[in-house]
Amino acid sequence: MLVVQKFGGTSVGDLDRIDNVANIVKSYKERGDDVVVVVSAMAGETNKLLDYANHFSKTPPQREVDLLVSSGERVTSALLSIALQSKGIPAIALTGRQAGIKTTSDHTKARIMDIDPEKMQKHLKEGKVVIVAGFQGINENGDVTTLGRGGSDLTAVAIAGALKADKCEIYTDVDGIYTTDPRIEPKAKKIDVISYDEMLELASLGAKVMQSRSVELAKKLNVDIEVKSSFKPEIKGTLITKESKDMEKVLVSGIALDKNQARVSIFGVDDRPGISAEIFEKLANKNINVDMIVQNVGKDGKANLTFTVPQTEVELTKEVLKEYENNTENIEYDTDIAKVSVVGVGMKSHSGVAAKAFKTLANENINILMISTSEIKISMVIDEKYGELAVRALHKAYELDK
Template sequence: MALIVQKYGGTSVGSPERIEAVAERVQRWHAQGNDIVVVVSAMSGETNRLIGLAKAITPDPDPRELDVMVSTGEQVTIALLAMALMKRGVAAKSYTGAQVAIRTDSSFGKARIESIDDARMRADLAQRKVIIVAGFQGADDDGNITTLGRGGSDTTGVALAAALKADECQIYTDVDGVYTTDPRVVPQARRLETITFEEMLEMASLGSKVLQIRSVEFAGKYNVPLRVLSSFGEGGGTLITVDTEEDMEKPVISGIAFNRDEAKLIVRGVPDTPGIASRILGPIGDANIEVDMIVQNVSADGTTDFTFTVARGDMKKALSVLEKVAQDVSAREIISDDKITKVSLVGVGMRSHAGVASKMFAVLAKENINIQMISTSEIKISVVVDEKYLELAVRALHTAFDLDAPSA
C-alpha cells in the first residue's frame, strides 16, 4: 500500500465526462489499497473566463478580490469530483486550499507556500477517504484567499506530497510523459522513462512547458518522486527523481529545449571600464525586466559592445530604459532583434563527457546556422540563433546526439 498524490490539470477535468473518467482512475488506484490525495485545477478555460469577467468590470482589478474570484474555479472541480467518487461508493471529501490549511504569504496572484497542516488530511486518510484538494490556492495568516500563480496546481500537488511524505506525486496532463524534445517539432522524439530533477529544472526553465518550474524546484528540494502521466491513456509516463550513479550511464544528452520568446538587445560602443555592466543592467533590473544571456565583447579602442537577451514581451520596455542608459554611458547606438530563438542541450551526462559543445557547433555549422550567443552550465549548453532556423537546428541536433526514436 502506498500514499500517492495525484494532480489533474484543466484539460483532464475539462468536462463532466472527463471528471467521470478521473473518478474511474482514482477509484482503481484506491481499490488497490493505496491512500489517495487528489489535487485538481479549474476546468479548462474557466480561470480565463473569470479573469475576463473581472476585466469587464475594471481593467485593473484589486489583487485580493481577483484571488477571491479566480479561486472559485477549483472549488467547482473539487466538489464535482467528490460527487463522482461518492456515486461510485468511494468515500471522498473535498477541501479548498484554505480549508486544508495551506498557509501562504500575502503576495496575491503569486503567493508562495509557507506551511501545510497535514493533521486533517491524515485523519481522513486513516478512515480510507479520498481527499480532493483545490490546487493553485491557499490562505495567508489573516485568512485572505491567495493564489499561487499560473500552473500553481502543480506546486500544490508537490507541496502536499512533501508534507505527507507521499511515496509518489503523479502529475496527470495531456501528454504521456517528458519527451526528448517537442514531438510537434521532431516527430522522432522519444518519451523518457526517467529524468533527473536537475535536468527537468533546466528543461522547464529553457522552454519545456510540461511542468511548472516552481513545482520541480519544490520536488527537488524535498526529494518528492514526480511522475508525469497522461490523463487520456495508460502507460508508465516519466519518473523525475534524484541523480544517481546509474545516471552516468545515461545518454550524454537527455533532451533539447527551445524558447521562441526571446529578444536580443545590443548596446554598442560603451566605455570598457569597471562597472559598465552594472550601469547598463541595473536600470533594466529596476524596471523588473529579467535578463537571460549576457555577452560582452573584447575591448577595441577603449570601447566594447554589450549584448543581452530578455523575454520578447519585455523588449519595448527594455528599449525605453536603454535610451536613457545609452545617454548616461555615451553609447554609440542600440540595436534590437526579436527574430531570435534559444536552443539548449540538457543532460547530466555532460559532466563525464567532453566535446559536447564542439559537436553541437559542428552540427549547426554543417546546416549553415550561425550562432549569435552561447551560454553554458554544468549540464546544459544554450545557443541563440535566427528563429527561422529553429526547427532545422532542433531536428539536426536531435539526430546527431542519438535522441531519435528507432524506426518502426
C-alpha cells in the same frame, strides 16, 4: 503507498472527464494505495471568471479576483468527491484553507508558506480519498489567495512534501516529457527519467508541461514527480527525480527551442569595472528577465555587451537603456532570433558534447550568434528561421531518436 495525484483543467474539463478521473483514483485506491487528489478548475472556468472581472475593470482588485477564481477549483473538488462516493469510494473534498495551506498575502501570486497536514492525515487514516482544491490557500488575514500560473502543480508538490508521499503524479494531456517538441521533430521520444535540474533547464527553455517553480519545489522537498496523461493513465509517464549516477550514461536528455527571446547588443561600452553591473541592476529593478549574457572587449578599451530578454520586455528594455544611447557607440535590438539548447547531466562527465553541437549547426550552415553554457546545458542563439532545422539536426546528432 501514499500517492498525490494532480489533475489539470483538461483532465477535469467536463463531467465525463471528471468521471474518468474518479475511475483512475478508484483503481489506485482499490489496489491499496492512500490517495490525495489535487484538482484544477474545469478547463475554461478560470478564464471565464477573469473575463467577468475584466468586464468591470481592467485592473480588478486582486483580493476579490482571488475570491472569484478560487471558486473554480472548489467546484471541481466537490464534484470529484461526489463522483467517487457514488462509486462507493469514501472521499472528502477540502478547500485550500481546510487542507491547511497557508500562503503569503500576495494576492494572485501568493507563495505557500506552510502546510498543516493534520486534517488531511486524519481523513487518510479514516480510509478516505482526500480531494484538495488546487491553486489556493489562505493568508494571515484569513482571505483566500491564489498561487498564480501552475498553482495546482505547486499545491500537489507541496502537499506531497508535507505528507512525505511516495510519489506525486501530475496528470495532463500529454503522456510525459519528450526529447524535443514532437511538432518539430516527429521522431521525438518520451523520456523515462530525468533529473530536476535537467527538467528545470528544459522548462525554462520552452517545454511547457511543468512550471519551473513546481520543479524547484519538488527538488527542494525531494518529491518524485511522474508526469502522465489522464487520457492514457495505463501508460508510464516521465519520472522527474533527483540526479543519479545512472543518468549520466545518457549524454543528452533533450533539445529545447525558445523563439520568444530578443537579443540586445550594446556596442562601445566603457570597459571600466561596474558598468555591466549598473546596467543589469537597472534592468532587474524593472523586473526584466535577462537570460544569456556575453561580453567581450573590443578595441580602444571599449567593450561590447550582448544579452537576451523576453520579446515582451523589449520596449521596457529600450526605456531603461535610453540613458546609455549617448555614451555608447550603438544599441541594437534583434527579435528575429531563436535560442536552441542542448540539456543533459551526461555532459558533466563527457567531453565533446559542446563541440558536437557547434559542428552539427556548422554542417547545416547555421551561424551561431551567441553561446552560453552551464554544467548541464549548452544554449546557442541563432537566426530565428533556422530554429526548427537546428533542433532536428541536434536531435539526430545526439541520437535522441534511437
